[in-house]
Each structure stands twice: as structure tokens, then as C-alpha cells.
Amino acid sequence: MYKAIPVNKDTWWVGVNDCSTDRFEALWSLPNGVAYNAYVVLGERTAAIDTVKGPWGDEYAHKLGEALGGRDLDYLVVNHMEPDHSGLILELRRRWPNLQIVGNAKTLPLLKGYYGVDAQTLVVADGDTLDLGGHVLKFTTIPMVHWPESMVTFDASTGVLFSNDAFGGFGAHEGGLFDDQRERPRWEDDMLRYYAAILGRYSSGVQVALKKLGGLPIKNIFPAHGTLFRANAQQVVDLYDRWSRCDTERGAVVVYGSMYGNTKRMAEAVCSGLSDSGVKDVHLYDAARSDPSHILRDIWRYRGFALLSCTYNTLLFPPMEALCSKLLNRMPKNRALGIAGSYSWSRGALDALREFARDIKLEVVGPEVEVFASPTAEDLEQCVELGKNLGRQVGGPCPLQS
Secondary structure, eight states, X not given: OOSOEEEEXXXXXXXXXEOSXXXXXXXXXXXXXXXXXXXXXXSSSEEEEOOOOGXXXXXXXXXXXHHHTXXXXXXXXXXXXXXXXXXXXXXXXXXXXXXXXXXXTTHHHHHHHHHOOOSSEEXXXXXXXXXXXXXXXXXXXXXXXXXXXXXXXXXXXXXXXXXXXXXXXXXXXXXXXBGGGSOHHHHHHHHHHHIIIIIGGGHHHHHHHXXXXXXXXXXXXXXXXXXXXXXXXXXXXXXXXXXXXXXXXXXXXXXXXXXXXXXXXXXXXXXXXXXXXXXXXXXXXXXXXXXXXXXHHHHHHEEEEEEEEEEETTEEOHHHHHHHHHHHHHOOOSOEEEEEEEESSSOOHHHHHHHHHHXXXXXXXXXXXXXXXXXXXXXXXXXXXXXXXXXXXXXXXXXXXX
């Protein structure tokens, strides 16, 4: 996106595409890049909604200048202080010394901590408004979606919700900015992978935020990352409601950690059992080689998952241990879980997976399979049975939390 783009009345997109960063937050892969969406609203007075990551300052400044058309910038609304959205605050203050920075009470300590700014700030609270003349901006805090100072900004004159990280997604813009310019499976997949990786832990906060925003006449949703929504705004809200309630789809994920292929064979047998039970959406992942964000995305989407690990130095295989840590951090609910382990000279993996199952508080489907060395035909039949039993859970009503 090489220029500022009008996205609604007096409203411009002035964001950037980042196709250089390999990992979002140094953790999550970005095979298709990521967009930092920023906006500016032009009334009698002008307001920018967030900025972008520092290295893209020249491109952002050029687009912002295009949209302003020689006018001064009066306000900068800081919906979120994370540096990929606040990285150019000092540059804007340098260019417009009288710029008022708008944020809530939890914004200010971060503003000072990151950038040393504590003057010419305007503190807003839930329901407060800022009249630009022709556009009235209304502010709503959405704490822990996904930082404590997070808030959204609603333009009552256009029905645009500038939603911060909420409703965001991975992926740079490839062609158009809007949902009706992309195929839904692509933008929905980008959104769910982002939700599972970034916001899944804070699903209870998402539910609170949705209730707070429920009374707003939202027509468009413009997030800080990913696709802009003008055709499917209500459908996007519905997706967030489903995901944050852990309302799952019929399907299953099988993840294995294997050094020499024996535990992989066990996982394949579980997949066979799932298929035999009639489950059509079955996804098999190697914990050591698969992208964790894709595994988390599919576990968030589907009703059941199975974890199978070899024992490594009396403990879980390290990539499986890392995945379990990520899952415990997010605590997905309403899913059925199957577990199996293998060992040679010392047990350990199955015991660790049993502890994981207790901690994550999910229903465990039997049998819990433990294999010595290489799986026998009887061992593999047990794995098939595990898959069939998991499939029966996946095909019925959502499992209850134990």
C-alpha cells in the first residue's frame, strides 16, 4: 500500500505493511507479513488513531502528510501503547509541538515509561467523547484485550470502530484493505491464528469487552492489524463471541513429539481411529517442526485434541513441553483431550501429560496409552481405540470442563 487510502467519510488509512519481520513479538511466524493499521480522522480538528512501528516512520509520515493535506495534527489517540502502535509518538510530537495525546489513566505511566512524555495529555475514561467538529469520538476501555490500557475509539458520525488489537489478524495487505476484497477463509484464518496466539489467554476480557461495545451502532470495524471490515462487521463480532466462549467446531488435532518415529506411528494410529469414528477434520502436527501458532489456531478451532510424546531425559520431549506451556497459558475450555506417551530406559512423558491434563482442567478420554520402545500391534490398536473414543466426544455435544 503505497499511499494514504480513504476508508470512510473524512477517514484515511495511513498504515504500513511489514514484510520484513520474521516473527511477531519475536514468537509467531509471519509468512505473509503483518500490517500495522493507523488512521486519521479529519473534522474541523484532526485526530490520528495510533501510529506504527518505528522503522516504518518515513512511510507513515508520508501517508499521514498526504491525508492531512497541509493541515496540522491536533490530537493523537493512543488506543494501545505496545511499540508496534506507539512507535512514532515522539516523532509526531516533534513535528507538531502542540499535539495533544489522548489516552486513559493506564496509558500515562506507559507513555512516560516508553517515551518520557508526560505533558500535553488528555485523559479520557469510559464513555468520554472528543468533538472534532463534524466527528465525535467516543472512548471505551477494554482492559486486558490484550494490555491493561487497551481501549477502542468509536466515531459516532460514521459508525467506525477503531478496535485496536481486537478483531485483528496476521498478514500484510495484498491488494485491497477490506474484507469484501478478500476471500473469507483467508481473513478468518488470519484472525483465528492471531486470536489464539495473542488474545486467547484473555478470552474472559474479550467477553467483557463485547458486552461493553454491544450498544454501539457499529457499521465498520477497523483494527490495528489485518483486514478492515465493512461488509462483515457483525459476523466478525460473532466470531469473537464464539472464540472467546470456546465454542468449538467438530474436528480434532493430533500433535506428537517423536525422535525416531515410534511416537509418530502412535499418532497416526490415533488419526486412523478418529477417521474411523467419522471425524473428517483431522489435523496432524509434529511438535518439533510445525509452527506453534498453527497448532494453537487449530486447537482453538476444534473440539478435541490429542498429545503424544516420547520421554526425553525422564521428562516431556522439549517441543511438546513448550506447546503444553503455551496451552496452559491460554487455558482453552470445552474440549476433549487424549494423551499417550512412550519411553525406553525411563518413564516420564505420560506422567507429565497427566499432570498437564490436571492443570488444564479438560476431560481426558481413554485409554491413556503408554508404550515401551517401539509400539506393538496391540499398542497401536489401543491408539486407534483412543482415536475412536476421542472421535465420539468430538462428534457429540461440546465436552464439559472437568
